[in-house]
Amino acid sequence: MSGARLWNLIAELTYRCPLRCPYCSNPKEWASIRDGLDADAWARVFREAAALGAVHVGLTGGEPSARRDLDAIVRSAAEAGLYTHLVTAGVPLTPDGLATLRDAGLRSVQLSIQDATAAASDRIAGTESFERKLSIARAARELGLALTLNVVLHRENLANVGALIEVARTLDADRLELANAQYDGWALANRDALLPSREQLEAASAVVAEERFRALRPELVWVLPDYFSGRPKPCMGGWGRRLVVVAPDGLVLPCHAARDLPGLAFWNARERSLAECWNDAPGMNAYRDEAWMREPCRSCVKRSEDFGGCRCQAFRLTGDATNTDPACALAPQRASLLDARARAAPTAWIARGVGAQEGN
Amino acid sequence: MTDAPLAPADFEARLRAIGTERYHDKHPFNLRMHAGTLSREEIQTWVRNRYYYQTRIPVKDSAILAKSGDAAFRREWVQRLHDHDGRAPGEGGLEMWLRLAETVGLERADVESLAGVLPGVRRACDAYVALVESSDLLGSVAASLTELFAGDIMTTRIAAFEKHYAWVDPEGLAYFRSRTKQAPRDASFGLAFVLEHARTRPDQDRCLAALERKCEILWSLLDAVEAAHRRPVLSPHVVLRDDAERPGQQIAVLPERGVRVNESGQEILALCDGGRSSEAIARVLHDRHPEVPHLLIDVHEFLEQMTRLGVLVLR
Ligand code: SF4
Ligand code: SF4
Numbered sequence: 001m002s003g004a005r006l007w008n009l010i011a012e013l014t015y016r017c018p019l020r021c022p023y024c025s026n027p028k029e030w031a032s033i034r035d036g037l038d039a040d041a042w043a044r045v046f047r048e049a050a051a052l053g054a055v056h057v058g059l060t061g062g063e064p065s066a067r068r069d070l071d072a073i074v075r076s077a078a079e080a081g082l083y084t085h086l087v088t089a090g091v092p093l094t095p096d097g098l099a100t101l102r103d104a105g106l107r108s109v110q111l112s113i114q115d116a117t118a119a120a121s122d123r124i125a126g127t128e129s130f131e132r133k134l135s136i137a138r139a140a141r142e143l144g145l146a147l148t149l150n151v152v153l154h155r156e157n158l159a160n161v162g163a164l165i166e167v168a169r170t171l172d173a174d175r176l177e178l179a180n181a182q183y184d185g186w187a188l189a190n191r192d193a194l195l196p197s198r199e200q201l202e203a204a205s206a207v208v209a210e211e212r213f214r215a216l217r218p219e220l221v222w223v224l225p226d227y228f229s230g231r232p233k234p235c236m237g238g239w240g241r242r243l244v245v246v247a248p249d250g251l252v253l254p255c256h257a258a259r260d261l262p263g264l265a266f267w268n269a270r271e272r273s274l275a276e277c278w279n280d281a282p283g284m285n286a287y288r289d290e291a292w293m294r295e296p297c298r299s300c301v302k303r304s305e306d307f308g309g310c311r312c313q314a315f316r317l318t319g320d321a322t323n324t325d326p327a328c329a330l331a332p333q334r335a336s337l338l339d340a341r342a343r344a345a346p347t348a349w350i351a352r353g354v355g356a357q358e359g360n
Numbered sequence: 361m362t363d364a365p366l367a368p369a370d371f372e373a374r375l376r377a378i379g380t381e382r383y384h385d386k387h388p389f390n391l392r393m394h395a396g397t398l399s400r401e402e403i404q405t406w407v408r409n410r411y412y413y414q415t416r417i418p419v420k421d422s423a424i425l426a427k428s429g430d431a432a433f434r435r436e437w438v439q440r441l442h443d444h445d446g447r448a449p450g451e452g453g454l455e456m457w458l459r460l461a462e463t464v465g466l467e468r469a470d471v472e473s474l475a476g477v478l479p480g481v482r483r484a485c486d487a488y489v490a491l492v493e494s495s496d497l498l499g500s501v502a503a504s505l506t507e508l509f510a511g512d513i514m515t516t517r518i519a520a521f522e523k524h525y526a527w528v529d530p531e532g533l534a535y536f537r538s539r540t541k542q543a544p545r546d547a548s549f550g551l552a553f554v555l556e557h558a559r560t561r562p563d564q565d566r567c568l569a570a571l572e573r574k575c576e577i578l579w580s581l582l583d584a585v586e587a588a589h590r591r592p593v594l595s596p597h598v599v600l601r602d603d604a605e606r607p608g609q610q611i612a613v614l615p616e617r618g619v620r621v622n623e624s625g626q627e628i629l630a631l632c633d634g635g636r637s638s639e640a641i642a643r644v645l646h647d648r649h650p651e652v653p654h655l656l657i658d659v660h661e662f663l664e665q666m667t668r669l670g671v672l673v674l675r
Contacts, residue, residue, distance in 0.1 A: 005605060007618060053605050055613045083599055083613040108597060108615035146597035146615045174597070174670075175616065219670070 004288070006052040006278060009082065010060060010245040011042065012256065013073065017063035019089050020126030020351035021114065023152050023187035023194055025256055026062060031353070036249035036270055039069040043076035045246055048274035050080045054244075057082040058110075062248070065093035071104045078105025085110065087150075088136070091129045095139035108146035110177075111137055115151070116163035124156065126351045137171040148175040149218075153204070154187075154194035155346065161204040165211050165220065173218045178208065180225035182233075183340075184257045184312055186352050195344035201228055227337060230329035232309025239287040239311060244278055252277035254284055257312040261321050287311050292322055296330045363561045371564050372555060375502075375571060379509035382575035385516075389586040394516055396524025399589075400465070403525065405639055406585050407461050409481040411471050413581060414457045416485045418444045420492040424504070427497040436549055443542055456535035463532025475654075479661050480584025488577045495570060498557050502567035503574040505554065507547035514540045590674035592641070592663055593634030598671055600629070612671045619669055628662055634675050638663045 015030035114124035121130040140147040168176040245253040250270040264283035297308040309325020324331040446452025492500040603609040642659040666672040
């Protein structure tokens with residue numbers, strides 16, 4: 001069943017991060033997952049990914065710039081022939097540090113902001129960081145790097161979509177991802193506080209439509225969240241199909257959230273080649289293609305477009321990863337998702353915990 | 361529960377306000393045409409593409425005609441078919457447009473073949489016919505009301521051509537001259553019809569929406585013509601590389617996506633040097649491969665798609 005062509009490597013370099021976003025997609029127990037690959041090991045992973053067909057690497061985390069050897073990592077990714085893309089929260093990165101990364105072969109930056117103003121953004125991030133993020137955005141522009149801004153949207157900041165678009169225009173970003181929170185990891189724990197109302201989403205949708213009409217730049221990416229659209233997201237372009245995640249400890253996964261699905265054995269890039277981990281790990285093959293599907297997915301015409309949705313969401317909300325993703329309007333087990341929608345209300349959230357971990 | 365209908369004078373004012381805001385006389389391409397700054401090639405592209413619109417007018421007028429059960433309406437409306445198609449070969453608005461095409465240096469047969477019609481122009485014109493076909497009589501007449509604004513644009517256009525494009529033989533402007541008379545006549549009939557028949561607020565709103573949609577369609581036609589003369593070049597953020605898995609194929613890699621480019625695509629991208637317009641690129645390839653059918657359309661579609669995906673940027 002193996003042999004799918006890999007396109008894209010997601011390299012989670014570390015789970016350490018100075019920010020404390022309440023929707024962080026890292027595992028809840030992130031602090032116990034150590035940085036297991038040194039720069040040489042990452043260089044090997046990059047070469048192996050390129051040999052499997054990959055053309056692109058996203059260097060992410062946690063916060064990749066929390067690694068002191070990031071420039072060596074960027075250089076080896078570029079040398080492996082991968083288009084090298086940095087996903088960063090902007091701290092502890094500095095403009096000079098970004099220049100070094102550009103010289104090492106970095107081509108593009110995706111910078112997260114948490115809201116449209118310093119006060120609001122810093123409050124969600126749990127750290128004073130907004131002004132430093134802006135300085136990274138300006139540096140990216142000056143250095144000729146492609147610049148995407150990313151904002152995770154939820155109840156607290158959805159009303160500011162217009163202001164966020166203005167920030168992106170002022171910074172001359174190429175692209176603005178208005179990414180509705182995915183309710184997994186920390187976001188699932190904070191779902192009552194974060195999940196927006198349909199009215200909020202409709203208002204934001206209208207603002208995006210109007211702004212798209214007003215100007216071509218930046219490209220605005222806006223997708224109605226799966227909790228409300230009735231359509232599941234084609235998670236990761238299909239399990240083990242185009243994209244591979246290598247976690248900080250070296251675990252090779254089909255998706256950043258697949259680590260805690262029960263009963264699945266994934267392999268580690270520290271112990272085996274990436275090709276083995278990608279092609280042959282039992283966990284990687286568990287939901288490849290369609291044989292695992294149940295009804296209604298098994299006979300549904302949409303199955304080659306959305307692959308039955310997100311396995312992790314199916315597991316978290318129904319207890320069985322082979323069920324249809326409850327985000328789908330056709331799913332038999334939608335109750336808990338609909339309940340969550342009804343229950344959402346302004347409440348306090350828990351910030352992503354700050355655990356101690358040694359740097360490398 | 362619906363709102364009360366607008367008084368006829370207010371309704372008419374609302375219809376006219378749509379023209380003031382959205383009619384294509386305000387489109388940048390049209391402003392440049394009237395300011396005299398279009399190149400000969402741009403004028404030619406406009407004339408060649410606008411011909412497709414001209415061919416759609418009698419088609420949509422026939423559709424409107426077929427919606428009416430009233431002989432008096434049909435007697436009036438059929439006049440438009442005569443205006444465009446003429447009473448005999450060699451007469452009428454379409455013929456006049458072909459003469460204009462010849463005067464601006466195009467081959468008549470080439471224009472008539474519609475081979476060089478841009479995909480965006482085709483979409484816009486087809487959308488107009490579809491709008492008329494799917495509307496009732498009232499809605500389709502309302503969509504025609506852009507004629508209210510057409511008389512003025514023609515007068516300005518004739519003056520602009522005489523002043524700025526002296527290379528165009530004044531004989532060729534006969535179409536514009538004919539429309540300065542026909543458009544106001546047609547419009548006053550259409551307007552009277554709409555004012556009389558749109559009696560409820562929902563009907564009035566429908567008419568306003570149809571007229572807005574028509575303005576958008578005309579606007580997007582000029583968008584497409586204008587874009588054909590922008591000069592595409594590879595985005596600085598793109599890496600174009602060979603695909604090790606598929607010999608001969610390339611991949612354009614961007615921050616957020618990879619795009620497969622086959623050998624034909626590579627030949628097109630190689631011409632995107634930021635100096636040639638899309639139209640010029642399409643012509644070069646057409647001359648290079650005269651045997652390939654629909655090549656002009658395919659090249660424009662490819663360039664549009666690559667621009668949308670961020671592989672190309674327009675200068
Ligand atoms: S979501 Fe926030 S806390 Fe989590 S890694 Fe990203 S910036 Fe850090
Ligand atoms: S039933 Fe399954 S395959 Fe069909 S739309 Fe829903 S999730 Fe997708």
